[in-house]
Amino acid sequence: MSLFERIGGAPAMDAAVNIFYRKVLADERISHFFETVDMERQAAKQKAFLTMVLGGPNHYSGLDMRKAHAGMNLSQVHFDAVLEHLAATLSQLGVVAEDIAQIAAVAESVKADVLNQ
């Protein structure tokens, strides 16, 4: 059983997005990137992202990640901020530290694409 299924599958992603997106928007380091985006569309993307890192069914590709973040001038600080919120969200959802570390590693794997390296 994947972590995605253990957490509760697709329906649980709604709760996860509400927690995660709120943390992201409240963080001054990164909130300005989300000033003008459509909230519904952004939430859908974050749901897909969370599904991907939790090992749920997804069609997330590095190319999408690269295209979506191109030209945003993102740095390590921004990436770390998102990772922090991801870990805090998972912990709020009752995911144990060991699993969170494993998920963080999956998220780290897209870093080069996100930071356009």
Add this chain to the structure above:
Amino acid sequence: MAQVEFNRQIFELEEGANLLSALEERGLNPHRGCGAGVCQGCLVQVLEGTIPPRAQEGLSSQQTAQGLVMACMCSVAGPLRAQTPSQPSVRYASEVLRQRWLKGDILQLCVSKPFDYQPGQFVRIFATEGAGAELHGVGRCYSLASLPQEAHLEFHIRVLPNGQMSQYLAHIPLGSPLLLQGPMGRCFYQARSLAQPLLLAAIGTGMAPMLGVARAALKAGHTGPIYCVMGAKEETGLYPLPGLHQIAAAPNVRIFYIVQQAGLYSDTYEVGDIYRKIHALLPDMRGQQAYICGAPSFVQKLKKQCFLAGANLTDIFADAFLPS
């Protein structure tokens, strides 16, 4: 085999076939997103037929009410009629029944009712005969101020000096034909429980749909608090909504008027900032619902504020009106 009709094209599919794959094979693909029932990139609108629960898992109640399904998760379970969930393209014939000035530049327009709708939704009106060439084929969206059980459709329209459509509607003779498209809009009453606190926030003519939501809530027997916050730049932007006194008389309804700049009648409203007012009124919106109507910048800013105050995304319904 089951007969499937999509955007008026008809074909046969095996029972159990995946709807998205079938649409892709025929070049009718809406959009493939994650392909896993998560991202909602492939939403289609089912007009008739059986919807497997998995195809609507995680959708909001307002999405399911509109028959939206994720095509990637939709296996065909019998005859099905569906379409791309864009703006409805059918135009219905209607007729002008009454015009009356409510206050200042707000026109009350009543027309015959060609379709059913939910209170709070809006309609696109197309000009017909007597319209200048500049209005041919032009549609403008107006919110509905009537109740669904009423026999006609009622609009409250701000008539602008240079507004081609609003001027046209203000001067069109009784009995004239109009074409209508709709109903559209996500701001209709859909509380998860009768006790859930509701925020209805609007600026300008967005107040009319909010009145519709409030009336529908009371009619459904809603017992939770309903906060109506109506905002305007200047006091002339506030106008008396017919039927508002009935809403205001309900014990669980509180109505606030917020105007940015003080005017002649500043004892009848609060002068201030609508965002701050709402924040002071509802600092913690966990478990609450928000309905928001008005200019795009207002809608976007308030949506975010409500979300950050704790309201869930699936509990925030907003319609942005472009200035006409």
